[in-house]
Amino acid sequence: MNYVLNKGILLKKAEEEFSTASTEDKNIALKKVSESLENHREDILENNAKDIELEKKNNMKSGLIDRLRLDNERLDGIIEGINTVIKLPDPIWKSDKVWTLENGLTISKMTVPLGVIGIVYESRPNVTVDAFSLALKSGNCIMLRGSSSAIHSNKAIVKAIKEGLKSSNISEEVIQFIEESDRQHVYDMLKANEYIDLIIPRGGKGLIDFVVKNSSVPILETGIGNCHVFVDKNANLKKALNIVNNAKTQRVGVCNACETLLVHEAIADKFLPMVFEKIQSIVEIRGCTKTREIIEVKEAKESDWKEEFLDYIIAVKVVKDIDEAIEHIQNYGTKHSEAIITENFTNAQMFLRKVDASTVYVNASTRFTDGGEFGFGAEMGISTQKTHARGPVGLEQLITYKYLVIGDGQIRK
Amino acid sequence: MNYVLNKGILLKKAEEEFSTASTEDKNIALKKVSESLENHREDILENNAKDIELEKKNNMKSGLIDRLRLDNERLDGIIEGINTVIKLPDPIWKSDKVWTLENGLTISKMTVPLGVIGIVYESRPNVTVDAFSLALKSGNCIMLRGSSSAIHSNKAIVKAIKEGLKSSNISEEVIQFIEESDRQHVYDMLKANEYIDLIIPRGGKGLIDFVVKNSSVPILETGIGNCHVFVDKNANLKKALNIVNNAKTQRVGVCNACETLLVHEAIADKFLPMVFEKIQSIVEIRGCTKTREIIEVKEAKESDWKEEFLDYIIAVKVVKDIDEAIEHIQNYGTKHSEAIITENFTNAQMFLRKVDASTVYVNASTRFTDGGEFGFGAEMGISTQKTHARGPVGLEQLITYKYLVIGDGQIRK
Structure with missing residues (x-):
């Protein structure tokens, strides 16, 4: 069993309990995570400095270095972003469609989490926190695969997130980070239909084209805007x-x-x-x-x-x-x-x-x-595809639905 | 340029005009198609008999032969199915979400067609008509790829459909049928992201697994129910x-x-x-x-x-x-x-x-x-995936949406 699928198994196991977590438990977990990020501020900035130093040696362009850089002010913004998500309405277990058939069956179309969302992203370490907090609030587990240039920053951030979750009622297993930079892992994610329900690529055209071409997991294509x-x-x-x-x-x-x-x-x-x-x-x-x-x-x-x-x-x-x-x-x-x-x-x-x-x-x-x-409060990206979700992807686009059918012994004639 | 992509070009061209067709024009076209099927009854049944004869020689199982067979009664049912679709409400250019931002911009989330739907299906020739009529009513063009066992039946049916369209305001190009039985054409459809917006496989597990594994076009996985x-x-x-x-x-x-x-x-x-x-x-x-x-x-x-x-x-x-x-x-x-x-x-x-x-x-x-x-009137299949549409796929699941933003000179601060 390979590295990615092992993470997938952990996520699917966590999903069973997490998909029905209460709004209160989810909001408390987000609060604990924001406090934990605050407590790990120094560690995160030190690790970010390590990434910056390495990429400067690799002659990364200054524009990209800037996207990679964290400082106290940017970290304030990231932590503040979690508080915004806490205040957003929980999109799960709601319905705007309930109807009753002639035979007496009542059908409710209820919103439910997708399950496991995979994010494949480049450079910016703030995505790690933003994507996690939107996934958590919408009841989804998340597999994150950042770029190697941000690996130290991302590891420090994920460590802080997991420590925050430990002091909440939500399992720390709901977030899994791909620590190894092997490109094969991205490919494995794209084929992990049993373990990942939706993959969202965030980055340049090269990354997005690679994901569109190779994924058998449903994807949400984002970002290219001409x-x-x-x-x-x-x-x-x-x-x-x-x-x-x-x-x-x-x-x-x-x-x-x-x-x-x-x-x-x-x-x-x-x-x-x-x-x-x-x-x-x-x-x-x-x-x-x-x-x-x-x-x-x-x-x-x-x-x-x-x-x-x-x-x-x-x-x-x-x-x-x-x-x-x-x-x-x-x-x-x-x-x-x-x-x-x-x-x-x-x-x-x-x-x-x-x-x-x-x-x-x-x-x-x-x-x-x-x-x-648009008033969605936060977003996971802008979808340029037509299926599933189009335009800004907020909490209400990170979900699916199921039909509940309530009967009293009805059979089909 | 290959066979499938050429059909794709015709569909994308037809889509431009067709995607905004009026409900009246669509319903008249469906009526004309149902009349044309009636007029071509003999031709369709003769061609179906040809398919049956060939498959009997190929020792097709009697259950499958039965799925392939058309007779006057089944054709009545197929034609009646079109009348059901005519009576369904048009799902296009509607909104249940219009809101206004503080800056005065008004946003409307409007339903629109997906564009081009590809159907890859096995055996049953009734799917040709059912899928076409649902696609047409929802403003979508359609590319059909049936099985070789039903090729004569399907060709006769598509011919009748196109003749019906000719006496309507809808272009006959909105339906394209893959006449050659080369399996490579299915593969080409699955990679035709520029020309097909959604692919729906209808058939056994083998077909569905092949489509899931190979498609880079978004798909709607249907049908396997344990x-x-x-x-x-x-x-x-x-x-x-x-x-x-x-x-x-x-x-x-x-x-x-x-x-x-x-x-x-x-x-x-x-x-x-x-x-x-x-x-x-x-x-x-x-x-x-x-x-x-x-x-x-x-x-x-x-x-x-x-x-x-x-x-x-x-x-x-x-x-x-x-x-x-x-x-x-x-x-x-x-x-x-x-x-x-x-x-x-x-x-x-x-x-x-x-x-x-x-x-x-x-x-x-x-x-x-x-x-x-469920009261959807008709269906394109039952989705077992979580993205885009889940459960029975009716007209309201064959669409997407776009946001209209109405301003008076607003700029972002």
């Missing part, structure tokens, strides 16, 4: 400019940032110079031929329409109408978040109805696609 | 006997039939002879050691606890209490349908809460796990 803002002929250009600026520059390294701007040809002469003036000092603009007849920018290549830049770069294309805009989005988008800026009612409705994405906007920034902004 | 009835100490034995008899014998070749009977030891002496008398003339009983001390039956082997007999065979085990019953179900069940027969309130609640299955019963036959019985 998002567009289309500025229609009848747009209020002041609103449009604010939204484009916000969607592109408010934070660039995130999946809901705007990567391509589409501009209706009838207003391109007026709007593109406004965009240029507003963002060109900090954003590299790559334009189509028509764009470059209006503003002096680099040429956009075919690959630029496909790219999730995650950087201060934007591709700009002039389109002849809303149909061309929608067609471009269907061809190049990743079904994440798409926006139209328009005052035209019919065009707004057409865009909302026709664009196939998790979240479609009229006159607002794509940056709102986020569990926190 | 269902249990547990007769508790405090059961009303008359109710229990009726339910066991019904769950085992009302129809044996179905996934919601009972395969193992678990009996509390305190009532085994009394109940097992009742079961024996009731069913032994038509059902082969395979018992555990304790069972065989009470009634004279064959010995159950370890493999019998795992087996979905789909036949007039039942395994019987005496258990010392509800905990052992639940443990046995968790070890051997397939998370399909599980029943407890009891008058004890606390045990009933414990069973409902603890047993992890799509449908859990108190004092009723497992045979009710069915889209029609």
Whole structure:
């Protein structure tokens, strides 16, 4: 029996009792974990420093080093995140559908935990705590596989979590961390259908593609966002400019940032110079031929329409109408978040109805696609697939349901 | 570009227009299809006779020949099934969740089609029509891959469907049938993530295991049901006997039939002879050691606890209490349908809460796990997985959703 499956057995055993844990027990456990993280603050920061030192020697890029780094303030934020989850309503054992058949059987569709969630993630050690606390609150056990670059940080964090659980009524076995960095373990997780009910990859395109291609366990594909803002002929250009600026520059390294701007040809002469003036000092603009007849920018290549830049770069294309805009989005988008800026009612409705994405906007920034902004309290990522859950994944997306059928001797005729 | 991907391209093209088709256009198209099937009755039956003849030469078992056979009455039933689907409410572009954020953004969670559904199925040609009509009503395009044994029947049926669509406002391209029997085509479907949004396998364990193991397209695992009835100490034995008899014998070749009977030891002496008398003339009983001390039956082997007999065979085990019953179900069940027969309130609640299955019963036959019985009108199968949809899969499980966000210039702070 291999390393991963052994962890799987422990989780499935823990699941039996844990799946029906009370909200009170779960909240107390989360509180104990947050206190334990506080108590292990020094140990966690020391181990994080070890990871940073090693990765500096490995010449990791400074942006990635920053994602890996923990300090007192970031740890405060992580611990505070647990308190947010404690305050969220428990999503388990609820129903909004109870009905009675002619034969007298009463059927209730009840929410229940998925069972065991597997997370395969890169770099950021805060994911260890965030994912654990969402899994725990939704009654799910969790198997975590972080990247080797964060191994010391993650081990210290998991140790603190387990010590917190020890002083609660929840078994410390509900969390299992893959300590060995062997890539084979990821592969084993993806094939562990008997032990893992859902796998969520969190990281770059390479990781996500690997998981999609190889997993026979159901997955929740997250994160890749090639998002567009289309500025229609009848747009209020002041609103449009604010939204484009916000969607592109408010934070660039995130999946809901705007990567391509589409501009209706009838207003391109007026709007593109406004965009240029507003963002060109900090954003590299790559334009189509028509764009470059209006503003002096680099040429956009075919690959630029496909790219999730995650950087201060934007591709700009002039389109002849809303149909061309929608067609471009269907061809190049990743079904994440798409926006139209328009005052035209019919065009707004057409865009909302026709664009196939998790979240479609009229006159607002794509940056709102986020569990926190949506009011879900916290999120496990943004799903870009259509099955199971789409868009921000909060507690209510980490569950399944079962039907209870209550009878008095009914048999089928 | 290969055969399957070419079909996929046609479907994705058809999807663009079809996904927003009106309910009226969809219902008219279904009506036209039912009329066309009526008009092609002779052709369909002739082609079915061809399949039957070929499979008789291939020495197909008589049970399978019967599943393959169409006659006027069965065709009436298939056509009538379309009329049932016409009457069902359209599941698309509805919402039960609309909310407004503090910043004034209004978010609506709207139901939308999945896009393209792939069905990989065995033998029964009625699936071709049933799956098509459910897909069409839910706004989904469909790729069908039936078994080679039904190839002539299926081709004749698809031809009739397409001719029906031609006289409607829905493109005939919304249905694509894989005509070549090459097994490689199934494999290609399972890897066609760009063109197929969900694959539903319908058939035996071999087919389903192959699809689970090889698909990188999200799947809906259906059908394997190793269902249990547990007769508790405090059961009303008359109710229990009726339910066991019904769950085992009302129809044996179905996934919601009972395969193992678990009996509390305190009532085994009394109940097992009742079961024996009731069913032994038509059902082969395979018992555990304790069972065989009470009634004279064959010995159950370890493999019998795992087996979905789909036949007039039942395994019987005496258990010392509800905990052992639940443990046995968790070890051997397939998370399909599980029943407890009891008058004890606390045990009933414990069973409902603890047993992890799509449908859990108190004092009723497992045979009710069915889209029609549940009131869904029709079904695409019974899901035994936890993600996306669990239990009977009706129109409301063949969809996804997207969020519409309506703003007036909002940007993220």
